[in-house]
Amino acid sequence: MIRVRKSGERGHFDHGWLDTYHTFSFARYIDRRHMGFRALRVINEDRVAPGRGFGTHPHNDMEIVTYVLSGALEHRDSLGTGSVIRPGELQRMTAGTGITHSEFNPSDAEPVHLYQIWLLPEREGLEPSYEQRAFPxxxxxxxxxxxxxxxxxxxxxxxxxxxxxxxxxxxxxxxxxxxxxxxxxxxxxxxxxxxxxxxxxxxxxxxxxxxxxxxxxxxxxxxxxxxxxxxx
The missing domain is CATH 2.60.120.10 (Jelly Rolls)
Structure with missing residues (x-):
């Protein structure tokens, strides 16, 4: 059985600096028919304007995977990580017992287009950690x-x-x-x-x-x- 979630049916918000689509309920977008699938909780497609981004904010008990399609995304977190994610690279962040981070488009000219995915962890209370890898x-x-x-x-x-x-x-x-x-x-x-x-x-x-x-x-x-x- 295949159930399709059409692009145009996703939650959509254009904040000017952020154009975002939500496959599942997220933040102010609530649809009880689309709260996630199995361990998948969030699939967000984001386009962030040059020089803009998400300020420091907390997460806990979530596995967060980020994939950049175009542009670049600068990441900083409370583990001391500072990195830039580019096309072909994936980031995995285990929020676990608690982590804060920020995400920012460092370009002054090019938007960044990315997907961010959240999965529920196998159990709560994992040790926070960060990993990033390129897949040519x-x-x-x-x-x-x-x-x-x-x-x-x-x-x-x-x-x-x-x-x-x-x-x-x-x-x-x-x-x-x-x-x-x-x-x-x-x-x-x-x-x-x-x-x-x-x-x-x-x-x-x-x-x-x-x-x-x-x-x-x-x-x-x-x-x-x-x-x-x-x-x-």
């Missing part, structure tokens, strides 16, 4: 590259939840496949372009929840990029 395009071109997993396998980020995240950059007409083990579920988020998922058409910004679909076939209509979540 050649590693994910026309294949599903594991980018986050509970054990950090294959050079992926280590996430405190039974979830595996895969990133793929696809040429038009190419197909990638993924098998779901019995009892597993999946969410596909189309970051760019458009794809056919088991006969269902999806465009940029669309998401799809899957259960009882042992085999997934993702065919790109043209140059596309997708993020796949394999969830308990």
């Amino acid at each position: 395009e050649e590693e994910r071109r026309n294949r599903l590259r594991l980018v986050a997993s509970p054990d950090g396998g294959n050079g992926s980020l280590t996430i405190g939840q039974d979830a595996r995240l895969y990133l793929a950059t696809l040429d038009g007409g190419r197909v990638v496949s993924h098998e779901l083990a019995p009892g597993r579920h999946a969410w596909l988020q189309v970051l760019r372009g458009g794809v056919d998922l088991n006969g269902v058409g999806l465009e940029a910004g669309d998401g799809a929840a899957m259960g009882e679909e042992p085999g997934l076939a993702i065919r790109a209509d043209g140059p596309s990029e997708v993020l796949l979540f394999d969830l308990a």
